Amino acid sequence: MRAGKRAKGHVLKAARLGPRDVLHVGSAGLRSRPVRVVLSALGIAIGIATMVAVVGISSSSKAQLIRELDALGTNMLVASPGEAMFSGEQVTLPPDAAGRVARVDGVQDVGATGDLAERSVRRSEKIPEDETGGISVKASTEGLLKVLRGRMAHGSWFNAANSRYPSVVLGHVAAARLGITSPGQQVWIDDRYYTVIGILDALPLAPDIERSALTGWSASKKLLGFDGRPTSVYERSTDASVDTVRKLLAASIDPENPRNVQVTDPSSALRAKAATEGAFSTLLLGLGGIALLVGGVGVANTMIISVLERRYEIGLRRSLGATRGQIRVQFVTESLMLSGLGGAAGVALGAAATAAYAVSGGLPWVVPPWSMAGGFAATLAIGTAAGLYPAIRAARLSPTLALHAT
Known part of the structure; x- marks a missing residue:
């Protein structure tokens, strides 16, 4: 009788996903659609590359002027x-x-x-x-x-x-x-x-x-x-x-x-x-920010399409015990990884563009660390914002309706 009471009062809890599990489920969608991932990440990469290159070229030119001033006095x-x-x-x-x-x-x-x-x-x-x-x-x-x-x-x-x-x-x-x-x-x-x-x-x-x-x-x-x-x-x-x-x-x-x-x-x-070397860089930074915003919209669009295409997967996971929070974490992680991939590529492209400009003009190669760190952080922020709505939408799907729709 006591055992029956304990069984009756027992509440099942969903298993917690560790960091490794989160990365695995979050990257599953990226691995299955590589072409879409590259195209979506490209918009982010272009925006970050523009911003890093503008700051880097401006800093390189300023460093050259300061070097000339030191030499000329x-x-x-x-x-x-x-x-x-x-x-x-x-x-x-x-x-x-x-x-x-x-x-x-x-x-x-x-x-x-x-x-x-x-x-x-x-x-x-x-x-x-x-x-x-x-x-x-x-x-x-x-x-x-x-x-x-x-x-x-x-x-x-x-x-x-x-x-x-x-x-x-x-x-x-x-x-x-x-x-x-x-x-x-x-x-x-x-x-x-x-x-x-x-x-x-x-x-x-x-x-x-x-x-x-x-x-x-x-x-x-x-x-x-x-x-x-x-x-x-x-x-x-x-x-x-x-x-x-x-x-x-x-x-x-x-x-x-x-x-x-x-x-x-x-x-x-x-x-x-x-x-005033960076005064004329404001316009280009603004253009880079617009490109970054467009890239974020592209990521959000990719994630929404991904939710629609993977409704059966979402319904199956929900029916096997996955919570709404775990579904949200999965798609936000996927969005972050997609944006982070584009951000890393953009930082590398921006640094490379600055290096090419510096070498061709005989300037010192200067890329401020804050520009690279700030650019990458911006991609993560955009990735989070772009993935929130699709993640919430995925978490709200009814397991029964998701499985029935397929």
Whole structure:
């Protein structure tokens, strides 16, 4: 009698599914329909690949700019004539402006250039004077290259000997426009040929010099009528004294009217570019997010179709004792695995695309870990959301009706 009571009061409980069992039943649908799985995961992969690649390419470009800044330094300032406040006359710097700057405490190196506005450089005297190709002629001091931390792509820079004779150093853009490929060739300036003694490498901090033909300071005075007044004075100071030198520079060059001297920082443009490198990536990130959302809709559609096609399996499992919760877990797991597969593929594709871009452009390969982790986490979140409705719908199927429908 007591045994009968115990039997009558005994309640059967559904067996719990372990993690291994959950993965097994969750992957069953994926293994049986590989083509559909690949196509569904592709939408997720495209969205994640776009997002990772956009962040990676932006970070790689920013890393390259920071590398350039470290190499070029942020301790260079340029002094140039400003605008007269009342007279309206053209402001000029004194002939000894470079010497005055050199005496400022903290200044290490000084160089200067002077514009020769009425002179043009041509490949030969037979080319019309008005066809300048956008190339300007400048007088240059011997210390300019050191201040700019520039390098010679070919040939040599000015020294005490060659700066007195009709010789010229070309910026790499000017050399390309003139068709000059090596030192020893000649160009026509004013009324004579000048021998090219060197071609400069790229100068990110001085783009105007890249498009110029530079002549020696002494030769410019003797042969081109240069008055010796610099148009731009470049200086390098210690990192600790940059702010102090900036405050003293204008007053040192023109004590009577320091407002007539304009002081600029060429590296500020690179810093601003590095700071805003990801500004134009917002649109592409938005497009990647839309692609990811479309991929999530595709996953949800795949899961709904899977529920409809597997009604007999669901009814059979329910009749054998599977609970609604276990059915929900099965289909949510299947959705997560489908999205996770697409997310992993997308992260790999995005990293590969970034690597290809970096190698082709000579940039450092930088893919922030947070972008990969965030992208993969987004796929899991979308997989969960996409699988909830199909899972709930599957769990609500009546075992009798599901078996009868087949």
